[in-house]
Amino acid sequence: MRRLTWFNATSLTLGFAFLYLPMLILIVFSFNASKLVTVWAGFSTQWYGELLRNEAFLDAAWVTLKVGLASSTLATVLGTMAAYVMVRGGRFFGRTLFSGMIYAPLVMPEVITGLSLLLLFISIGLDRGVFTIVLAHTTFSMCYVSVVVSSRLVSFDRSIEEAALDLGCTPFDAFRSVTLPIIAPAVISGWLLAFTLSLDDLVIASFTAGPSATTLPIKIFSSVRLGVSPEINALSTIMIGIVAVGVITASLVSKRMIARQARDEQQAVHS
Amino acid sequence: MAQSVFAPWADPNEKPLIQFRNVTKRFGDFTAIDDLTLDIFRREFFALLGPSGCGKTTLMRMLAGFEAPTEGTITLDGKDISPVPPHKREVNMMFQSYALFPHLTVYDNIAFGLKRSDMSRDEIAARVEQMLKMVQLQKFARRKPHQISGGQRQRVALARSLAKAPKLLLLDEPLGALDRKLREETQFELMDIQEKTGTTFVIVTHDQEEAMTVASRVAVMDHGKVIQVDTPDRIYETPNCVYVADFIGDVNLIEGNAYPAGDDRVSIEWAEGQPGIIATPAGAVEAGARITFAIRPEKVAICRDRPEDLPNAVRGRILDIAYLGNISTYHVALPSGHVIKAQTANDRRIARRSFTWEDEVWLGWTATAGVVLTQ
Numbered sequence: 001m002r003r004l005t006w007f008n009a010t011s012l013t014l015g016f017a018f019l020y021l022p023m024l025i026l027i028v029f030s031f032n033a034s035k036l037v038t039v040w041a042g043f044s045t046q047w048y049g050e051l052l053r054n055e056a057f058l059d060a061a062w063v064t065l066k067v068g069l070a071s072s073t074l075a076t077v078l079g080t081m082a083a084y085v086m087v088r089g090g091r092f093f094g095r096t097l098f099s100g101m102i103y104a105p106l107v108m109p110e111v112i113t114g115l116s117l118l119l120l121f122i123s124i125g126l127d128r129g130v131f132t133i134v135l136a137h138t139t140f141s142m143c144y145v146s147v148v149v150s151s152r153l154v155s156f157d158r159s160i161e162e163a164a165l166d167l168g169c170t171p172f173d174a175f176r177s178v179t180l181p182i183i184a185p186a187v188i189s190g191w192l193l194a195f196t197l198s199l200d201d202l203v204i205a206s207f208t209a210g211p212s213a214t215t216l217p218i219k220i221f222s223s224v225r226l227g228v229s230p231e232i233n234a235l236s237t238i239m240i241g242i243v244a245v246g247v248i249t250a251s252l253v254s255k256r257m258i259a260r261q262a263r264d265e266q267q268a269v270h271s
Numbered sequence: 272m273a274q275s276v277f278a279p280w281a282d283p284n285e286k287p288l289i290q291f292r293n294v295t296k297r298f299g300d301f302t303a304i305d306d307l308t309l310d311i312f313r314r315e316f317f318a319l320l321g322p323s324g325c326g327k328t329t330l331m332r333m334l335a336g337f338e339a340p341t342e343g344t345i346t347l348d349g350k351d352i353s354p355v356p357p358h359k360r361e362v363n364m365m366f367q368s369y370a371l372f373p374h375l376t377v378y379d380n381i382a383f384g385l386k387r388s389d390m391s392r393d394e395i396a397a398r399v400e401q402m403l404k405m406v407q408l409q410k411f412a413r414r415k416p417h418q419i420s421g422g423q424r425q426r427v428a429l430a431r432s433l434a435k436a437p438k439l440l441l442l443d444e445p446l447g448a449l450d451r452k453l454r455e456e457t458q459f460e461l462m463d464i465q466e467k468t469g470t471t472f473v474i475v476t477h478d479q480e481e482a483m484t485v486a487s488r489v490a491v492m493d494h495g496k497v498i499q500v501d502t503p504d505r506i507y508e509t510p511n512c513v514y515v516a517d518f519i520g521d522v523n524l525i526e527g528n529a530y531p532a533g534d535d536r537v538s539i540e541w542a543e544g545q546p547g548i549i550a551t552p553a554g555a556v557e558a559g560a561r562i563t564f565a566i567r568p569e570k571v572a573i574c575r576d577r578p579e580d581l582p583n584a585v586r587g588r589i590l591d592i593a594y595l596g597n598i599s600t601y602h603v604a605l606p607s608g609h610v611i612k613a614q615t616a617n618d619r620r621i622a623r624r625s626f627t628w629e630d631e632v633w634l635g636w637t638a639t640a641g642v643v644l645t646q
Contacts, residue, residue, distance in 0.1 A: 163370035165357040167384030
């Protein structure tokens with residue numbers, strides 16, 4: 001194996017430092033015994049304990065989780081349906097307009113999306129709360145899902161669906177028993193993407209959240225304005241941990257699936 | 272004496288299984304099928320042959336129900352099938368890409384259609400076993416499609432499409448992805464299975480050898496029209512036009528004017544200073560009509576001395592020799608500038624071959640060896 005040159009080693013260190021030093025500092029200070037965020041006073045886990053007793057944070061976390069699960073599921077259903085129509089629907093009237101409008105929210109400034117949704121909810125007299133955040137998050141994340149799913153559908157051999165119809169499936173049965181299982185990986189990654197987007201979102205949520213429901217990002221942002229507390233550091237560390245575990249698990253699972261497929265193919269060739 | 276030859280198309284009392292009546296299919300401005308009328312009979316192995324873009328695949332997709340005719344009707348067993356969606360037709364298709372379900376095992380692929388019929392669980396299991404046995408894949412039932420070879424996938428696709436015992440099986444370029452040797456073996460397997468099951472097969476192919484090998488009748492298509500429908504030997508021996516003669520096999524085409532020469536024969540004036548070609552046209556030909564004389568290379572004899580017993584003989588020089596092992600094709604240039612191909616079987620070792628490049632030779636053929644084409 002080739003050894004690293006000093007130049008490569010330096011670039012690597014600098015790059016990683018740039019990406020991860022801020023997070024590392026945050027994680028280190030979450031274990032600080034002092035109440036002052038920037039002064040190290042020994043190791044302690046007291047802020048994690050404090051966090052578990054902080055009802056406001058726990059409520060916000062619970063709201064965030066509910067919103068994330070509901071909105072990503074809704075967005076996945078709607079986004080998959082939209083992608084299917086875009087790719088399989090053939091040429092219908094207004095197709096180009098429709099496809100442009102599906103992708104527009106990708107480039108729309110979040111402030112505008114948030115504001116327009118707020119105006120809509122006010123004008124139809126909808127009380128703001130968990131329900132409105134779910135609607136808002138579904139709106140902006142379904143276009144991400146439809147992009148992911150339609151790129152899978154484009155590379156999908158259409159004759160597989162035709163074979164299902166030919167063998168006696170109704171169009172819906174063909175979608176359920178053939179198309180969906182084959183595009184499932186794209187649908188799942190679309191769901192994960194929508195869930196992450198919902199978890200991250202601050203701007204749109206702050207427009208559409210009401211006094212009855214606050215998400216974690218809103219809670220963190222508003223408490224930081226009163227000064228950074230070690231509790232926030234602890235909370236952020238937990239979130240980093242969750243995301244890291246998720247990402248690593250996903251990559252391990254997909255790596256294992258690829259390895260298994262390669263092994264199966266090997267077997268087929270040698271038998 | 273009992274008639275054992277299979278020829279329902281020659282029997283006026285036989286009812287066709289499939290009837291195309293004045294079928295036209297347009298995609299926007301493009302006419303894929305142009306006013307086509309065609310009958311296909313029960314138990315036939317019918318080949319649709321033509322270059323890509325001739326409409327053969329569209330014709331097949333209309334039978335499967337994936338396309339609807341713009342005009343005209345298609346009947347299956349006497350019933351108009353235009354309003355019937357694909358999943359309700361007693362027609363199954365074997366796709367060019369095989370279209371196996373990648374997430375299902377070989378067994379479940381074959382059982383897929385059966386599970387959507389009113390068969391019981393035990394009947395399905397028995398039928399799948401029977402199909403696996405037919406294509407000799409019992410050992411691979413639990414494999415997924417990506418775990419078997421291309422030839423095995425092709426057999427799974429065939430078993431899957433035959434499992435529901437359709438009235439009609441459509442095969443879209445079924446052997447295109449196989450290598451030559453495997454393809455030839457599979458052609459005979461297909462014919463065997465077709466005979467055993469008694470299913471009507473319609474095969475789409477651009478490979479004329481494949482069509483000639485497997486089919487009971489061949490329809491040669493071009494630009495959305497059927498040019499000629501006939502048995503393989505008649506398509507080869509008596510093509511009805513230049514297009515068919517040229518598309519099927521190798522052929523020498525000579526243009527000229529035909530004049531009556533007695534005994535139903537004509538003499539074709541084709542080049543300055545050359546004697547007329549004596550030929551026997553199938554029908555009446557007007558004196559002086561512009562025609563094309565078509566003759567297959569293997570029907571042209573090549574010899575060192577003038578063949579006295581043949582009515583047609585021309586002299587030329589060997590330009591090129593294509594050695595194919597079992598046969599050799601000689602390209603002979605005539606003084607008129609025409610190049611005529613003559614084919615001989617290599618029944619001697621190559622060192623003893625009689626002719627070589629630049630040799631002066633004679634070509635000869637009988638009065639019935641070629642065909643006179645008026646279009």
